[in-house]
Amino acid sequence: MADSNDDLLQTPLDALHRSLGARMVPFAGYAMPVQYPTGIMAEHQATRTGATLFDVSHMGQAMLAGPGAAAALERATPADIQGLKPGRQRYLLLTTDDGGVLDDAMAATLAPDRLFLVLNASRKHLDLPRIAGFLPPDVVLTPRPDRALLAFQGPAAAGLLAPHAPALAALTFMGIAETTLFGQAIIASRSGYTGEDGYEISVAADEAEDFARALLALPGVLPAGLGARDSLRLEAGLCLYGQDLDETISAVEAGLVWTIGKRRRTDWDFPGAARVRDELAHGAPRRRVGIAIDGRQPARAGTPIHLPDGSEGGRQVGLITSGGFGPTVNRPIAMGYVPPGLGVDGTALHLMVRGKPVPATVAPLPFHPHRYLR
């Protein structure tokens, strides 16, 4: 099986993953650890109760610098970037001209006219040219493949790092700082994609393995892979690009209107604004919902969503876009798209798993409450 990974890109932590006994799988063109010998369940629970380290170096990192960098980035996104204060990060959508989602991403203001971007691995090859196309000559977009990105997540994460880097303890959720940890210059934001408190830390690629080993040497810290990352973000009700978001889905349908800046909704000056404006005024044809499944049978992405048998002949009304077992909530959970009339919490649905109807109900998101440090 290892041979099939030959054509894949490697992160700077590839050798570390293999030495820790990780099972490596292809993901977005990279060989990535899906789990370590402890297993997805244990890695998931350790993130909810302690602290774990994820390698997310496959994600795209870039600097956007120059006079008017924030205004330039706003041409690619409906987010308010000009209002993003130094030391703050924001979740944003990059939108297509038709109002679909090109990618979901993070942007942070490190200093006036100096932004730090984190993009999905599977979309960075589209995002970077898209952003670059909007830039005036003196605003420069610089991809940073020379940097690794680590997510250090869980309720114990902040306490473990505080003695080593006081600047990190001072950050609140979505705060970001350029500081030093274990002798390395880092860019660290108090964020992540697990629903827990924690940090995402950008560090030079050639120092990343030593840096990661120092984090793993802190008491109780476990390495965690993509499998746990997926079950954690699903419990937290967070979207995965390519499943819950794509170029056909709008911010309104995805329930991500909160990422659109207030000023942007007055000026309507972002790509795809016409569709978003129309859907806000007249309703969208579908919306993303949480779905709690009765029993123990998971329903995976692509599972058809039907009305219950007695209702309109049980016709199909949507699709599951993310689904699996939630280790913390201890039940199968999913997200999917249904017509707005069926988006009310408690609505009964049938999920057609291998041709058999599995009863389920629309449920509030997140499935497990976020525990960010506000």
Next chain:
Amino acid sequence: MLRFTKDHEWVRLDGRIATVGITDHAQTALGDVVFVDLPEPGREVAEAEACAVVESVKAASDVYAPLAGRITEHNPALAEAPALVNSDPAGAGWFFRMELADPAAFEALMQEPEYLALVESL
């Protein structure tokens, strides 16, 4: 008498009745099992027919009938404790029992050294 399939299942024969489960290699590769969908007793299955599904946190995988026959029972303990597939794959984590249409066909399945060599080659 214990035999194995290339799909990483073990088969134990007792008279005409074969007990079927997945191997330790298979459960390790799958990871934490959270649900097992088992065939109903009475179902007639062909050799290599997908007749059970094992769901880990991450993914669903088919389990195949190692030989033709009729399902006689499935493991009721897996409904409440699917993790038995991880903790005791060759024992309490068995999947189903079936009456073989042709018990002699059992002899054609892999013996343990051959199966272990297959695992080693992966």
